[in-house]
Amino acid sequence: MEIQSNSSIIDRTQHLVSKSISIKLLVIGFIVAILLIPQSMTLNLIQERQSRMEEAEEDVSSKWSRSQTLAGPFLGVPFYQIKQTETAGQTKTTKELRTAYFFPEDLAILGKLEAQSLHRGIFDVVVYSGDLELNAKFQPLPLGKLSLQPDQMLWDQAALYLGLSDLRGIGENPQIKIDGTTFAAEPFSDEKTLLKGLQIPLQLDSANLGFDFSGKLKVKGSREFQVAPVGKTTQMQLSGNWPSPSFQGEFLPEFRELTEESFSSHWKVLHFNRPFGQEFIGKIPVVENSAFGLSLKLPADQYQQSVRTSKYAVLIIILSFLSLFLMEVFTKKRIHPLQYTLVGFSLVLYYTLLIALSEQLGFQLAYFLASTATVGLLAGYAKSLFGNLKTTALFAGILIVFYSFIFVIVKQQEYALLIGSIGLFVALATTMFISRKIDWYKD
Secondary structure (H helix, E strand, O other), rough: OHHHHHHHHHHHHHHHHOOOOOHHHHHHHHHHHHHHHHHEEEEHHHHHHHHHHHHHHHHHHHHHOEEEEEEEEEEEEEEEEEEEEEEOOOOEEEEEEEEEOOOEEEEEEEEEEEEEEEEEEEEEEEEEEEEEEEEEEEOOHHHHHHOOOHHHHHHHOOOOEEEOOOHHHHHHOOOOEOOEEEEOOOOEEEEOEEEEEEEOOOOOEEEEEOOOEEEEEEEEEEEEEEEEOOOEEEEEEEOOOOOOOOOEOOOOEEEEEEOOEEEEEEEEEHHHHHOOOOEEEEEOHHHHHEEEEEEOOOOOOOHHHHHHOOOOOHHHHHHHHHHHHHHHHHHHHOHHHHHHHHHHHHHHHHHHHHHHHHHHHHHHHHHHHHHHHHHHHHHHHHHHHHHHHHHHHHHHHHHHHHHHHHHHHHOOOOOHHHHHHHHHHHHHHHHHHOOOOOOOOOO
């Protein structure tokens, strides 16, 4: 009797779920909530794959050369600062060795970057090699602004500095000329100025007439190339063979030209635009904070686009279930909750398929293939549920509209909110119109 009673309860429950529209909706809502668990695991998978890509980028850049920031040239001249202190009525005079730093009046940089993609497993990493020409003009040093006198300066111990963030990126011996005379450069690292790069020893004249600097530098780097505006007027003309650079830093170029195979850009920065002056004692400011330049990355990051696509997974599941439910109501074909669950899992598995394909084929082709495969699978399953070709074609068409809608939102980031809001409004209005005559209280 107890077995028959339990069977009777189960039969009545199944009958109630299959006949009651309201209870069926509650069951469908519960299935959607359950599907959020594997969907969150999909997002974790995307983040894990993205971390692996970043590890590959770090591995390649650590061996090739990291992002480069050029700061210089600038001049350093040691001097003795005389201090007088009184102790027990006696005056004591001491000399303290310090360094005065001076930035150039004009700085012009002409650069050409040759970018290439290196492979690390299934990942591509963008690196570059660059040829730089630097020209700078140093005026007579304004010692008065620092309250210095010419006889304090150690002119024969001066040095010219050219800061570079990663010295491994220097491809050949730099060609440095000052007033037409060739000088040799040596590496340096200064804890006081927090700079490292190249150093050119000079023997200046106490006449303090100023000089012209010119140099050619071959550098290698990855991800970014930037320049600090140390000139009172800093100009840089940069070109390269990368079609989609991202301009970075504190200043955008005044001119840019992008083609399908290359780019060209020009910056001009005045000393009014930056938060530091031209001459300093002891320590120069962190000029890298005012650097400008560009980054060379792959045109489309499939993981970022996959993350944005996955964020709409709940919307796709709800709309798909709603479409399936309305078809069930109008066709009188009963669909079991397990069948809803299988449909939901196929919609979740779509994102895993998208990630796997995008790593090999790129996001756009992967999106097309994953969407086609998922729509084809669900259309075939809907044919077995409804047994009607017209209804199956309608369900497949609805899925195609959904995935096309999400693709447009992902690609049009600036208008994603507008397009998404209009699309959801149209979907809601369509649902209200179609379901307006349904008797929700009828079993």
